[in-house]
Amino acid sequence: MLIQMKVEGLLFDPRSNMYILLLKEVDGNGTLPIWIGKPEADSIALALGKVETPRPLTHDLVKNIIDSLKIRITKIIVTEIQDNTYYSLLCLNDTKKETFVDSRPSDAVAVALRVNAPIFVDDSILEQKSADELEEWLKNLKPEDFGNIM
Secondary structure, eight states: OEEEEEEEEEEEEETTTTTEEEEEEETSSSSEEEEEEEEHHHHHHHHTTTTSSSSOHHHHHHHHHHTTTTTTTEEEEEEEEEEEEEEEEEEOSSSSSSEEEOOOOOHHHHHHHTOOEEEEHHHHHHHSTTHHHHHHHHHOOOOOGGGOOO
């Protein structure tokens, strides 16, 4: 079963020097933290802030290509986790058929935010990967650990 999620925010993890994309259930309290790189975090932050750049960045380019081809991204799905690596799909529709394209979740979310596509997570991931990891991280968080995303 698929659970609809929304981007709750981005956090900086100084221990790993990576960012955490925090997804939260739309109709519930479940969360899913996904560690991502700085370029993807920056792109997601730009989309969340509705910041337009003078020239298209990579995720803007993907959106522009999809729009030009008259294809819609109907949703993205975080499908599974293997060895602490998340996998996701972009679901594309050209009115004749639906096509699924493999993607990293951070890229899929960055594109989904630009095209207003819903974000879903397979419920098996939420069962398998509870928020314990994030809660443990948050317990050890100090004010100086909050970094500036931009």
